Amino acid sequence: xxxxxxxxxxxxFSRRGRRPVHAVDGxxxxxxxxxxxxxxxxxxxxxxxxxLAIMGLLPRRGADVGGAVRFDGDDLLQLSxxxxxxxxxxxIAMVFQDPQTSLNPVLTVGRQITEVLERHRDMRGRDAxxxxxxxxxxxxxxxxxxxxxxxxxQMSGGMxxxxxxxxxxxxxxxxxxxxxxxxxLDVTIQAQILELLKELVVDSGTALVMITxxxxxxxGLCDTVHVxxxxxxxxxxxxxxxxxxxxxxxxxxxxxxVPRLDxxxxxxxxxxxxxPRDLLPWAQGxxxxxxxxxxxxxxxxxxxxLLPDPxxxxxxxxYNPWPPGGEAVAVPAPIVAEPIVAKPAVRRARKKP
Amino acid sequence: MSVAESESVLLLAEHTGExxxxxxxxxxxxxxxNPVAVIGAALILLFVAVAILAPxxxxxxxxxxxxxxxxxxxxPGPSSKHWLGLDLQGRDELSRIIYGAxxxxxxxxxxxxxxxxxxxxxxxxxxxxGGWVDSxxxxxxxxxxxxxxLLFAIAVAALLGPSLRSVMTAIAVVNxxxxxxxxxxxxxxxxxxxxxxxxxxxxxxxxxxIIGHVLPNSLAPVIVQGTLALATAIIDxxxxxxxxxxxxxxxxxxxxxxxxxxxxxxxxxxxxALFPGAAILLSVLGFNLLGDALREALDPKLRR
Amino acid sequence: xSLLEVRGLKVHFPIRxxxxxxxxxxxxRAVDGVDLDVxxxxxxxxxxxxxxxxxxxxRAxxxxxxxxxxxxxxxxxxxxxxxAEEMRKxxxxMQMVFQDPLSSLDPxxxxxxxxxxxxxxxxxxxGAAARKRARELLDVxxxxxxxxxxxxxxxxxxxxxxIGIARALTLNPDLIVADEPVSALDVSIQAQVVNLxxxxxxxxxxxxxxxxxxxxxxxxxxxxxxxxxLGRMVEQAPSxxxxxxxxxxxxxxxxxxxxxxxxxxxxxxxxxxxxxxxxxxxxxxxxxxxxxxxxxRQPTRCHDEEPVLRVIEPAHTVACHWAEQIAAGEIKPASxxxxx
Numbered sequence: 002x003x004x005x006x007x008x009x010x011x012x013x014f015s016r017r018g019r020r021p022v023h024a025v026d027g028x029x030x031x032x033x034x035x036x037x038x039x040x041x042x043x044x045x046x047x048x049x050x051x052x053l054a055i056m057g058l059l060p061r062r063g064a065d066v067g068g069a070v071r072f073d074g075d076d077l078l079q080l081s082x083x084x085x086x087x088x089x090x091x092x093i094a095m096v097f098q099d100p101q102t103s104l105n106p107v108l109t110v111g112r113q114i115t116e117v118l119e120r121h122r123d124m125r126g127r128d129a130x131x132x133x134x135x136x137x138x139x140x141x142x143x144x145x146x147x148x149x150x151x152x153x154x155q156m157s158g159g160m161x162x163x164x165x166x167x168x169x170x171x172x173x174x175x176x177x178x179x180x181x182x183x184x185x186l187d188v189t190i191q192a193q194i195l196e197l198l199k200e201l202v203v204d205s206g207t208a209l210v211m212i213t214x215x216x217x218x219x220x221g222l223c224d225t226v227h228v229x230x231x232x233x234x235x236x237x238x239x240x241x242x243x244x245x246x247x248x249x250x251x252x253x254x255x256x257x258x259v260p261r262l263d264x265x266x267x268x269x270x271x272x273x274x275x276x277p278r279d280l281l282p283w284a285q286g287x288x289x290x291x292x293x294x295x296x297x298x299x300x301x302x303x304x305x306x307l308l309p310d311p312x313x314x315x316x317x318x319x320y321n322p323w324p325p326g327g328e329a330v331a332v333p334a335p336i337v338a339e340p341i342v343a344k345p346a347v348r349r350a351r352k353k354p
Numbered sequence: 355m356s357v358a359e360s361e362s363v364l365l366l367a368e369h370t371g372e373x374x375x376x377x378x379x380x381x382x383x384x385x386x387x388n389p390v391a392v393i394g395a396a397l398i399l400l401f402v403a404v405a406i407l408a409p410x411x412x413x414x415x416x417x418x419x420x421x422x423x424x425x426x427x428x429x430p431g432p433s434s435k436h437w438l439g440l441d442l443q444g445r446d447e448l449s450r451i452i453y454g455a456x457x458x459x460x461x462x463x464x465x466x467x468x469x470x471x472x473x474x475x476x477x478x479x480x481x482x483x484g485g486w487v488d489s490x491x492x493x494x495x496x497x498x499x500x501x502x503x504l505l506f507a508i509a510v511a512a513l514l515g516p517s518l519r520s521v522m523t524a525i526a527v528v529n530x531x532x533x534x535x536x537x538x539x540x541x542x543x544x545x546x547x548x549x550x551x552x553x554x555x556x557x558x559x560x561x562x563x564i565i566g567h568v569l570p571n572s573l574a575p576v577i578v579q580g581t582l583a584l585a586t587a588i589i590d591x592x593x594x595x596x597x598x599x600x601x602x603x604x605x606x607x608x609x610x611x612x613x614x615x616x617x618x619x620x621x622x623x624x625x626x627a628l629f630p631g632a633a634i635l636l637s638v639l640g641f642n643l644l645g646d647a648l649r650e651a652l653d654p655k656l657r658r
Numbered sequence: 659x660s661l662l663e664v665r666g667l668k669v670h671f672p673i674r675x676x677x678x679x680x681x682x683x684x685x686x687r688a689v690d691g692v693d694l695d696v697x698x699x700x701x702x703x704x705x706x707x708x709x710x711x712x713x714x715x716x717r718a719x720x721x722x723x724x725x726x727x728x729x730x731x732x733x734x735x736x737x738x739x740x741x742a743e744e745m746r747k748x749x750x751x752m753q754m755v756f757q758d759p760l761s762s763l764d765p766x767x768x769x770x771x772x773x774x775x776x777x778x779x780x781x782x783x784x785g786a787a788a789r790k791r792a793r794e795l796l797d798v799x800x801x802x803x804x805x806x807x808x809x810x811x812x813x814x815x816x817x818x819x820x821i822g823i824a825r826a827l828t829l830n831p832d833l834i835v836a837d838e839p840v841s842a843l844d845v846s847i848q849a850q851v852v853n854l855x856x857x858x859x860x861x862x863x864x865x866x867x868x869x870x871x872x873x874x875x876x877x878x879x880x881x882x883x884x885x886x887x888l889g890r891m892v893e894q895a896p897s898x899x900x901x902x903x904x905x906x907x908x909x910x911x912x913x914x915x916x917x918x919x920x921x922x923x924x925x926x927x928x929x930x931x932x933x934x935x936x937x938x939x940x941x942x943x944x945x946x947x948x949x950x951x952x953x954x955r956q957p958t959r960c961h962d963e964e965p966v967l968r969v970i971e972p973a974h975t976v977a978c979h980w981a982e983q984i985a986a987g988e989i990k991p992a993s994x995x996x997x998x
Contacts, residue, residue: 043844157935187707189932192915196997214845217917221924241921258849260878262916266897272849276814548762555720556776557749567764
């Protein structure tokens, strides 16, 4: 059985006098222990709201959550706020995008970690301090004993994100949800954090839900990828197959619109026309239809269902997908960079937890 | 803005359905939907209407009373003839409250206009020029702020002798540093923004940038402060009148003085303290509610 | 002759202490001796991570911040010697596009007045002629002519950036400095703006100085790329050259860190991880500024001898003592820095 299974999750924001907004509209996916699942999409696609719904962090008023979120068999949506608070931090932890605002500025980093340890693992005093230091060490913060006494503003962005990950790991959670954890960071720091997350999944068998807009991040990290658009999953597959044979026009559109570092210059990008705001409500057809180049009449009549694709086996929500290897993905052959590093000489170095 | 942040903003944007029009129009539309703003505006409207229409609304003269029914142990309370009863001089309490609104409104509007104008002028000079102009003006404002507001007002009013004019001057002077600092801080914030840099890179002249871009965009907090300061001015006016620093003519009805006059008769005629107190409370509440709603409507970060 | 020539540019921000008797206790060396040339009609891409000084450099070129030392020559004119009024006039020919399209537009101006303002400021056109030009510009950047009466908050991020670009074009400039022009936009929108910038360059013969942290975007649009680290240029080369043969250890690490949306490539790649954080630009390390984090660091020279930017191949310059040895594979990165 999957560790986490989200079944037909819906989140509707309603406000007096305004039309309700279906931020998440029937999302189903599952995460096995030790696996990494990516939720990919642009702003407004519902990926962040999905993660907040799983964590039970949506406001009680105004947000209407439906469906089921089964974690280890229990439906989290049915738990009492107290039971959910117990679970949060202990079993499920979350890392947010902005390490600056996610830490309390008036407490030392050490205090914030030991607080979690006291609350969920009943550790006190020197034990808690020692554990906090070892957590910081584990996420690659040098000189952890000294760093425990630092306030968040004394740390750099990358260091703060590491400290947040250390906090999230304090209770050895079985599921970690990372919402754009590297978006605010520089690319060399991003590489460090992604490497750290990879190690965590491998070493401690933590399941990881990675929420991102960056297809590059997904390509190197996730086992399974769900591409979301306007509150629904439009294509899901394992990572290799998704990038090798993307079928949904939105997936192919995303891939064709980002410049690749290894593609030759002078090839114009193929953007997706319009903006993510140009939506069709799912009730009236496919939400992506207004921006889609492969739109057929059916698309604006009835919304397509998420069905297994007979060709690739992806789950696909499209009437007229690109043929596998269709022209939209015909990215010119990468030019080969000279090897800089002699390949076999080095082995991956890993810190023991 | 980062991507995840913009996600929530976008959600909200779709949520509000972002209609067209300038930001002011948008803010106004939001105000109309906010019950707090509506209640606040209604209270203010009532207050202003009462003040302006006082001669039409007041059933009796506020200055002439009939002492025949008044004794030390008995002041007649509300009756069908006198809805709020009579005061110690036998004057109709309701009429006095109605006329009292005039003094409060007059003091509030005049002192605020004076204080805010002078304060904004100084603030705009400081925020616009910067450098030593800024330093001198702001140190001056700091000195003024260092003295507690009401104490300062009492000193000014005492210096000028008790009259409505001195009360207005006193409250105006107290408001000057508040508005000066607020506008300057707001302008400094706006001066750092990208659109000012953009205007500079377009070669727009400095003076035009300050007057055409920085100043108009810095006014939102000042408008909010204006409504809140009106509330404070009404309280301050009542306070000064309570302390005997109001109008020189004791027969002119003022809510603050009405409180003072009754303080020794609280046991026999508590209603005489209650009614002017309620009048002060409601008018101040009106301005405060509207001020809060305005702050919410004008600050995009607080918009929900 | 290059349209823009920057020589030995330094921008230091003084750190002051004290309230009444201010005294300078140090300086943040945001830009600390940079040379660059931008040829007419081409795009120069400036990459580097936050704190490397690329934004300050871009602003100093337009003299939106005052350079501390060095010269900026624009079309043969020494910009740094101009008076404020002369500079204001020259601004017609040098324009800027900003990262955050919303905050760079005055929220109280409608689109038409945003576009008309520069025309009026420089006395190019007023009244109906200016409004006509505004409508033309909207068309050029792909916005409906009816957008003129609307306000910035009514547009999506991509549309706002188009407004920002239209404003930069109003005065027919020669040079546009674009500071992170797409990084605030959604992925699918970024490509629209990148393509628009490329089309406009072809149509109007524009010269771009593009400042960005996204190496893939910069490589896509630039003929030449300069890599900055801690206020210094560490490597400069034609775009394809830089990608195929990065010579500076920082460029190598930066490039290896950029994720590529292709699992086949990602699984084969080796990554060179940098350790530690960016040192403070107020107190940069001695010798080579990168030596504190460099995976190729050598026991000699790196920590006590500042490398100069030197030509190692035609049009390819690098500021590393050991560039040749690293290229030849004689010096290998510390094994702990390499992950696959």
